[in-house]
Amino acid sequence: MSKSKTLYDKIWDNHLIYSNDDTSLIYIDRHLVHEVTSPQAFEGLRTAGRRVHSPQKTIAVPDHNVATTLDRLTNFGNEEGRKQLDTLDKNAKEFGVHYYPVNDIRQGIVHIIGPEQGWTLPGMTIVCGDSHTATHGAFGALAHGIGTSEVEHVLATQTLIQQKSKNMKVEVYGTLGKGVTAKDITLSIIGKTGTAGGTGHVIEYCGSAIRDLSMEGRMTVCNMAIEGGARAGLIAPDEKTISYLRDKPNAPKGKEWDKALEFWKTLFSDKNAKFDKEVSLNAADIAPVVTWGTSPEDVLAITEKVPSPSNFEGSKIDAAKRSLDYMGLKPGVRLQDINVDAVFIGSCTNGRIEDLREVERIVRGKKVKSGVRAMVVPGSGLVKKQAEEEGIANVLMEAGFDWRMPGCSMCLAMNADQLLPEERCAATSNRNFEGRQGRGGRTHLMSPAMAAAAAITGRLTDVRDL
Amino acid sequence: MEKFVKFQGIAAPMPLINIDTDMLIPKQFLKTIERTGLGKNLFYEMRYDKSGNIIQDFILNSEPYNSASIIVGGANFGCGSSREHAPWALKDFGIKCVISTSFADIFFNNCFKNGILAIILSDKDRDTLMEDAQNKEKSVLTIDLENQKILRSNGVSIQFEVDGFKKYCLLNGLDDIGLTLKNFEKISEFEKKYTDKFSWS
Numbered sequence: 001m002s003k004s005k006t007l008y009d010k011i012w013d014n015h016l017i018y019s020n021d022d023t024s025l026i027y028i029d030r031h032l033v034h035e036v037t038s039p040q041a042f043e044g045l046r047t048a049g050r051r052v053h054s055p056q057k058t059i060a061v062p063d064h065n066v067a068t069t070l071d072r073l074t075n076f077g078n079e080e081g082r083k084q085l086d087t088l089d090k091n092a093k094e095f096g097v098h099y100y101p102v103n104d105i106r107q108g109i110v111h112i113i114g115p116e117q118g119w120t121l122p123g124m125t126i127v128c129g130d131s132h133t134a135t136h137g138a139f140g141a142l143a144h145g146i147g148t149s150e151v152e153h154v155l156a157t158q159t160l161i162q163q164k165s166k167n168m169k170v171e172v173y174g175t176l177g178k179g180v181t182a183k184d185i186t187l188s189i190i191g192k193t194g195t196a197g198g199t200g201h202v203i204e205y206c207g208s209a210i211r212d213l214s215m216e217g218r219m220t221v222c223n224m225a226i227e228g229g230a231r232a233g234l235i236a237p238d239e240k241t242i243s244y245l246r247d248k249p250n251a252p253k254g255k256e257w258d259k260a261l262e263f264w265k266t267l268f269s270d271k272n273a274k275f276d277k278e279v280s281l282n283a284a285d286i287a288p289v290v291t292w293g294t295s296p297e298d299v300l301a302i303t304e305k306v307p308s309p310s311n312f313e314g315s316k317i318d319a320a321k322r323s324l325d326y327m328g329l330k331p332g333v334r335l336q337d338i339n340v341d342a343v344f345i346g347s348c349t350n351g352r353i354e355d356l357r358e359v360e361r362i363v364r365g366k367k368v369k370s371g372v373r374a375m376v377v378p379g380s381g382l383v384k385k386q387a388e389e390e391g392i393a394n395v396l397m398e399a400g401f402d403w404r405m406p407g408c409s410m411c412l413a414m415n416a417d418q419l420l421p422e423e424r425c426a427a428t429s430n431r432n433f434e435g436r437q438g439r440g441g442r443t444h445l446m447s448p449a450m451a452a453a454a455a456i457t458g459r460l461t462d463v464r465d466l
Numbered sequence: 467m468e469k470f471v472k473f474q475g476i477a478a479p480m481p482l483i484n485i486d487t488d489m490l491i492p493k494q495f496l497k498t499i500e501r502t503g504l505g506k507n508l509f510y511e512m513r514y515d516k517s518g519n520i521i522q523d524f525i526l527n528s529e530p531y532n533s534a535s536i537i538v539g540g541a542n543f544g545c546g547s548s549r550e551h552a553p554w555a556l557k558d559f560g561i562k563c564v565i566s567t568s569f570a571d572i573f574f575n576n577c578f579k580n581g582i583l584a585i586i587l588s589d590k591d592r593d594t595l596m597e598d599a600q601n602k603e604k605s606v607l608t609i610d611l612e613n614q615k616i617l618r619s620n621g622v623s624i625q626f627e628v629d630g631f632k633k634y635c636l637l638n639g640l641d642d643i644g645l646t647l648k649n650f651e652k653i654s655e656f657e658k659k660y661t662d663k664f665s666w667s
Contacts (some may be wrong), residue, residue: 014664017656023631025646025653027660029667037549039499048643065497080497087499124667131548131572145548145572148501149579149642156643159653163629165571195484196542196568229545231571252666258621260666295484315483315540322482412547414493421516433488433546435511 004270006167007236008202011142011267015125017159026162029124029141031154032110033060033086033097035081036414037129040093041152051095053158060121062088063109066102068377068404073103074462077416093156102424108406109378111135111348115219116380118248122237122333124262127154132227132348132430133232138218139245140237140267142202145226166276168201168230169269172209174283179464181288181358183350183428183447184363185209186224188286191299193279198230201277204269205235209283215244216354224430225351227296236268288463290335291432291445293323298432302450302462306333326434327442328422335460338444342425343374343455345401345448347411351379351429353386355448360392362452362466368400369458375417376403378407401455413438425455467581469639473562474608475535478525479599485539487573492554504551505558519614526559529606536607538592538599544573553580563609565616567592578632581644583611585626595624611637 005013017025030149031054038060045052052058065081066072085102092099098119106117111132115121120136126143127133129151136143139395146160156158168194172185189289190197201226210221218235242261245251252260287301290300298320300307308331309320324331329338345351345359356378368374376396378384384406387393399404411429419425419441428451432443445461453461495507513524525531543566544552553576556564557571563583577584587595598604598618608617611633615623635642646653661667 015660018652021630022663023629025649027653040501040550043499044480050643084497084499121667123664129548130549131546133548147548147550147553147572147576147579149550149576153643153646157646158657159632159646161642161646191487196570199542199571229542229570256666263664293612315481318481319483373626412493414496431486431488431546433486435492436488439492439511439516 004272004274006168006243006269006273006275007204007234008142009142009266009273011123011125012164014123021397022163023225024162024164025159026125028154028158028160029057030114030119030126031058032114032126032133033058033151034064034110034128034130035084036064037148037397038091038151039084039087039409041155044152050156052097052155055096057158058155059114060092060097061086061100061107061110061113062102064408064412066313066407067415068407068409069416072405081415105381105385108383109348109351109408111223112179112351112379112383115139116248116382118245118251119274121245121251121260122241123267127160132223135219135223135348137222137225137233138215138235139241140234142232142234144231165231166200167274167281168198168203168277169275170203170205171278171280172205172283173196173207173280173312174209175212176209176283176286179288179449180447181447181449182213182220184286184289186221187289187291187296187299187445188281189279190224190228190296191289192266192281195295195297196229198225198228201230202232202234203228203230205233207280210235211238211255214354215240215375216352219352220349224296227430237264268281285330288447288450290450290460291319292327292329292335294326294434295319295323296430296445297433298323300335302335302337302460306331306335308332336462337459339342339459340372340426340444340454341423342419343372343451344410344425344427344429345375345451346379346409346430347376348379348429349452350448351377351383353383355428356383356387356392360395360449362449362463363399366399366456368455370375372458373402374400374455375404375410377404378406380406410437412436426451426460467639467641470581470583470611470636472610472612473535474606475562476533477536477538477595477599477605477607478531478534479596480525480537480539481596483540484542484545487544487549487552490544490552491549496549496551501554502558504555505560508555508559530602530605533560535560536563536565536609537561538595539564541567543569544568548572550576550580553577553582557582564593565592575578578636581636581639583609583614583636585628587624587626591624622623
């Protein structure tokens with residue numbers, strides 16, 4: 001009998017071209033490309049006289065820099081960013097890769113449109129010059145971020161030099177309580193393991209609370225594997241995965257679909273597979289959470305108070321002092337007494353249709369608190385269209401939300417969507433680093449439902465009380 | 467890529483944990499289509515105030531650390547995004563070696579792709595070097611990749627581990643793509659078998 005394997009082991013073995021000592025060359029099925037981390041890579045190809053090895057497996061879309069205003073085709077408002085967009089346009093056409101330009105309704109955040117267009121399939125290896133590539137792991141694909149040198153390497157060879165990671169299992173068992181969502185799961189895991197807890201590992205998420213999540217929820221969980229230090233997160237495919245993929249434009253069709261389906265059914269960790277590290281959480285213990293500091297591991301239940309640096313040990317004491325100072329917070333203040341100036345709903349973590357439905361459920365019939373600027377940035381043109389057709393957009397606009405065009409927007413604030421210094425934001429994105437949403441801006445990460453609640457009350461709020 | 471040669475340089479102490487890629491190079495500098503010129507923007511928001519004036523007490527602004535070629539950093543150095551602009555900015559500033567107890571995976575790889583040696587040490591060894599770096603008189607270190615040694619100013623050396631392939635590439639200044647393409651036949655052979663088996667992919 002062959003050795004028991006984890007899901008990661010299986011995908012790795014299927015893609016292994018050769019190994020020399022610790023270093024291996026693996027084959028890449030899908031390469032997603034955006035405007036910020038690719039110009040130098042295409043330029044490198046051009047200089048060396050190389051072509052793109054597999055343009056049919058390469059998908060380009062602008063997302064980081066794009067404006068999210070309605071008039072963005074004529075009024076870009078970001079000249080340096082425009083240069084990167086023009087460069088991507090030129091490169092995509094010259095090298096003949098799949099391409100969704102800004103004026104295409106399918107344009108959106110690269111990690112939203114990969115699954116939406118059926119490029120992301122179980123068992124694949126997927127890379128992108130973006131750390132949130134981990135998102136695609138929700139389909140049982142090995143997906144992770146790479147640097148620009150590696151982007152060039154994949155463009156030129158359709159392979160990547162890698163060292164095999166260790167296996168880590170994160171089990172979330174039991175059932176989630178009311179008002180608790182996928183975002184609370186993923187933040188709570190990071191709160192427990194720390195931002196370096198997964199370093200050197202690929203995480204497989206499992207357990208009943210993960211199984212119970214929709215594909216959107218699973219993408220939210222895997223998306224933040226990187227904030228937990230792991231390059232990739234994985235969830236074994238099941239019936240939900242298959243029904244999500246069935247009609248997607250680039251998913252296999254007919255006999256190819258049947259053949260793929262047979263294979264996908266083999267994608268799970270064997271019963272006795274060995275994990276190098278295991279963590280488990282009881283879903284019932286997870287509360288709606290928010291971050292208080294400037295690291296994604298600074299997670300607390302909304303019912304808690306701002307901690308004191310003396311609650312920590314070692315180098316975390318100074319880090320906590322620095323965080324509290326940056327965030328303008330005093331120890332002992334109830335999290336629910338912290339007022340917010342802005343609300344950002346969107347990003348590759350929470351810019352999908354289910355996220356917007358959740359926001360709509362909370363907001364329906366209510367108004368955004370006066371003085372709070374609240375924006376919703378759908379993850380793709382198709383998400384936006386669907387939300388408009390379902391009436392979600394109307395409800396949100398009537399409540400006082402700004403309804404924007406798709407892109408990464410205020411998650412990393414490369415376009416004009418930025419916080420002002422000391423402005424405090426309830427955000428559904430993934431990083432609360434200093435300056436992430438604009439210099440001096442203060443970010444509290446949370447779920448779409450919690451962000452919606454904060455928009456209505458103007459302060460961090462326990463969504464269960466609304 | 468230039469060959470990585472044994473060098474002596476000033477080590478700057480940065481004990482803060484979780485130094486992230488947004489600190490290393492804030493997003494407004496990611497709009498470039500070049501690899502060079504980012505050194506002046508390294509640690510921008512820590513190095514310059516809101517009006518763009520130099521913050522004198524930031525470590526890399528003060529003598530002798532403004533000429534540092536080594537950083538001794540806190541744990542989980544380089545966490546955050548995959549932006550290779552982070553090592554590009556370090557390199558352009560003149561940093562050739564970063565020493566910590568742990569690095570974020572993507573940043574770690576990105577360093578080596580750009581000729582920067584990232585060294586992982588035990589807490590104890592890193593703390594020793596942190597103390598050296600914090601003392602201007604002792605802040606000069608010699609980095610000897612070939613023998614995997616860091617020589618301190620008092621003549622004592624600290625041994626370090628490095629992946630064999632990464633070491634070979636750094637010492638010889640090798641370009642990964644060229645190396646991989648030497649095995650083009652193996653890739654083509656694999657691709658054929660793979661495509662037969664997973665025809666939908």
